[in-house]
Amino acid sequence: MTSKKITLAQAADALHLKVLCGSEKLTRGIGGGYTSDLLSDVIAHAKKDDIWITLQIHSNIVAVAVLKEIAGVIFVNGREPDDETVKKAQDEGIPLLTSTLTAYELSGKLYELGIHGQR
Amino acid sequence: MASQKDTFQQKFKIKGGDFIKAGESSCEIRNILKGIGIDAEIIRRVAIAAYEAEMNVVMYAQHGTIHFTVNPQEIGIIVEDRGQGIVDIERAMQPGYSTATEEMREMGFGAGMGLPNIKKNSDTFTITSKVGKGTKLEIVIKLNNTK
Known part of the structure; x- marks a missing residue:
């Protein structure tokens, strides 16, 4: 039996x-x-359908996410990108989310939800 | 050797310092390859090489071009720029070596992985550079073997 993937909405x-x-x-x-x-x-090293956790908020992250077919980007430490980056991501169909947690804490909690990162 | 009519080609212009549009040419190259049904692993390698090459032009040159070709045997990416050039190519090829500014590093660039990543994902890779003039990268990724 294959376990069902957790969705971005659930996370x-x-x-x-x-x-x-x-x-x-x-x-x-x-x-x-x-x-x-x-x-x-x-x-x-990122893979298709990965969630990407980062503190980078400039617009070039959108190009990277598109190229790698990233499922979504989560910014940490409560960081939020400017409107231009959000618009670009919206146009490219890349969900952007933000968390007040640190990268370490957020990664740990995502891992607990069953999202792993073996390469 | 493939005949001319078997070859798809497209040129992309890259503007130095334009971090907003940086990466768009690589995304387009990826979309073209996806559209013609190229193997996902090959596309992954092309995307890495094209992105790194494009970012180098954005970071270090005034402007440049990507000449992208596909024929039944191979994918070619020739990136030529007008810019500062590379003083010591051997050092530039070493993982971890970078001449990026503090500002670029804060943006997550300048890890010194660009040229090594390009080489690692290419079947053949040549780099030539003239200080004060510019740099030329010639990248070939073969279609019939997976590296």
């Missing part, structure tokens, strides 16, 4: 994440997670 609900855009895409299942602030690292 957002369980961890009180604020949805900044892409609310219509939250039913997408999360395949795994990747936590990193280095874009070369994410480009090389």
